[in-house]
Amino acid sequence: MTTNQVNSGQLAASFRDPSGFLFSRGGVLYRQVNRAYEQEYLRLMESGLYGKLVKAGLLIPHVEVDPLPAGGETAFRVIQPERVPFISYPYEWSFGQLKDAALATLSIQRRALRAGMSLKDASAYNIQFVRGKATLIDTLSFEIYKEGQPWVAYRQFCQHFLAPLALMALKDIRLNQLLRVYIDGVPLDLASQLLPWKTRLNFGLLTNIHLHAGAQKKYAGEEVKSRGGATFGRQAMTGLIDSLDATVRKLNWNPGGTEWGNYYDITNYSDAAFEHKKQLVDEWVKRVNPALAWDLGANNGIFSRVASSNGSFVVAFDIDPAAVEQNYRQAKGEKTENLLPLLLDLTNPSPSLGWANRERDSFGSRGPANLVLALAVIHHLAISNNVPLPQLADFFAETGKWLVVEFVPKSDSQVRKLLASREDIFPNYTREGFEAAFKKRFTIHHAADVHESERVLYLMEGK
Amino acid sequence: MHFAPLPYLDPGSGSFLIQLLIAALLGLAVAVRASWGRIKGWFGIKPKPDEDDDESSE
Numbered sequence: 314m315t316t317n318q319v320n321s322g323q324l325a326a327s328f329r330d331p332s333g334f335l336f337s338r339g340g341v342l343y344r345q346v347n348r349a350y351e352q353e354y355l356r357l358m359e360s361g362l363y364g365k366l367v368k369a370g371l372l373i374p375h376v377e378v379d380p381l382p383a384g385g386e387t388a389f390r391v392i393q394p395e396r397v398p399f400i401s402y403p404y405e406w407s408f409g410q411l412k413d414a415a416l417a418t419l420s421i422q423r424r425a426l427r428a429g430m431s432l433k434d435a436s437a438y439n440i441q442f443v444r445g446k447a448t449l450i451d452t453l454s455f456e457i458y459k460e461g462q463p464w465v466a467y468r469q470f471c472q473h474f475l476a477p478l479a480l481m482a483l484k485d486i487r488l489n490q491l492l493r494v495y496i497d498g499v500p501l502d503l504a505s506q507l508l509p510w511k512t513r514l515n516f517g518l519l520t521n522i523h524l525h526a527g528a529q530k531k532y533a534g535e536e537v538k539s540r541g542g543a544t545f546g547r548q549a550m551t552g553l554i555d556s557l558d559a560t561v562r563k564l565n566w567n568p569g570g571t572e573w574g575n576y577y578d579i580t581n582y583s584d585a586a587f588e589h590k591k592q593l594v595d596e597w598v599k600r601v602n603p604a605l606a607w608d609l610g611a612n613n614g615i616f617s618r619v620a621s622s623n624g625s626f627v628v629a630f631d632i633d634p635a636a637v638e639q640n641y642r643q644a645k646g647e648k649t650e651n652l653l654p655l656l657l658d659l660t661n662p663s664p665s666l667g668w669a670n671r672e673r674d675s676f677g678s679r680g681p682a683n684l685v686l687a688l689a690v691i692h693h694l695a696i697s698n699n700v701p702l703p704q705l706a707d708f709f710a711e712t713g714k715w716l717v718v719e720f721v722p723k724s725d726s727q728v729r730k731l732l733a734s735r736e737d738i739f740p741n742y743t744r745e746g747f748e749a750a751f752k753k754r755f756t757i758h759h760a761a762d763v764h765e766s767e768r769v770l771y772l773m774e775g776k
Numbered sequence: 777m778h779f780a781p782l783p784y785l786d787p788g789s790g791s792f793l794i795q796l797l798i799a800a801l802l803g804l805a806v807a808v809r810a811s812w813g814r815i816k817g818w819f820g821i822k823p824k825p826d827e828d829d830d831e832s833s834e
Binding site: 463464467468471520524525527528529530531532533534535536544545546548549551552553555556 | 788789791794796799802803804805807809
């Protein structure tokens with residue numbers, strides 16, 4: 314979190330909100346509630362809405378702490394929210410994760426309306442996965458509901474959730490990456506152009522994306538006055554949330570037919586090699602006992618689960634949207650609370666984004682992890698992506714304190730495939746060359762030949 | 777009626793007006809669903825529990 318702190322300890326991600334802000338003291342994260350937000354905060358806490366949302370796992374729990382306000386007389390209260398083990402962003406989520414985040418937002422809005430409140434923003438960045446569930450982390454997102462007013466967060470909901478979900482489900486799963494370019498969500502005119510024509514026959518997508526985009530263009534900058542005294546009553550608000558909910562629920566995407574979708578069926582591993590690898594990983598995870606482990610190239614999370622079942626919080630990164638989706642569905646089905654599957658291209662990891670590049674943390678600045686698992690991934694980085702071994706050692710040394718890494722030699726059939734269509738310009742890609750490069754940054758504690766394979770598994774500790 | 781000053785995140789005039797334009801339809805849908813629920817009720821069909829409805833469980 315070091316990059317995203319401004320001088321006062323105030324965190325850059327929350328600068329837009331006049332209701333309060335996040336700050337950190339002594340490594341602990343606090344949120345100041347400003348006087349301007351007193352009425353709303355008290356309504357949230359006293360109406361029972363807070364308790365219900367927390368009980369349902371939809372809102373991050375917090376405790377009020379003795380005032381140590383960062384902002385002087387503007388402070389009303391200071392709260393200490395529960396720590397989120399790993400902050401992730403919508404461009405790193407699988408389809409199912411973004412969909413669950415959207416449904417959680419709508420569910421929160423329904424409950425808020427019953428308590429006479431309403432969400433004033435519906436940003437996907439306000440949702441994080443806590444104990445495996447999509448959870449609102451911005452306690453100050455609520456305002457007093459004024460009947461007759463349209464939903465102020467409607468545009469944001471459509472741009473952050475509905476448009477990317479529709480594009481992913483109905484056009485191409487990779488279009489979630491638009492969220493990385495457009496930090497306030499996918500512009501609706503762009504979504505409207507990219508979506509197939511037949512989506513105009515879907516009432517929810519017709520109104521909330523296509524007509525919505527048209528209205529934005531037509532009425533841009535106009536003063537908002539209702540015509541003929543029309544207002545947006547409670548029943549219309551309920552109808553809007555129901556319509557968005559039904560539209561989101563009907564959007565589906567099923568993994569399959571992609572890069573690693575059936576990876577473990579097509580590998581050259583024998584069952585004995587696989588079991589031996591699992592056993593080594595289990596042994597070494599127990600030895601290191603990491604609080605936070607990152608599995609880089611996690612596929613659908615078989616080895617991530619070896620670590621998470623030992624009690625570590627595991628972030629399982631993979632480049633393949635199908636593998637991440639499968640992993641998320643399995644974790645959700647098994648109610649695993651300490652495993653977070655995420656989408657990441659290791660050769661081009663998430664950068665720092667937003668205002669002054671300080672709103673969203675890069676992949677690297679969210680580390681280092683206590684343990685990094687890099688299984689069956691080195692050959693992709695070294696051979697497919699041409700990264701020299703010393704640079705790989707540097708990257709892993711910055712990413713984690715401990716490293717469990719698998720070396721896959723040139724004689725391995727998977728590497729032969731990678732080299733089949735190109736010149737072999739990797740004279741140093743040998744076990745000796747690999748160890749020499751990594752010894753500069755790591756102490757090698759163990760090197761184990763994986764049974765019935767030519768691969769070697771290492772346990773290393775950063776120097 | 778005039779609406780409150782624009783909040784700190786500009787919701788966009790178009791995004792407000794589209795909601796006003798479809799308000800009647802949205803409200804109607806809610807009313808139809810409610811009546812349909814009552815009609816089904818006469819035939820003894822119980823409505824599906826609303827997963828957001830935590831009022832009844834407490």
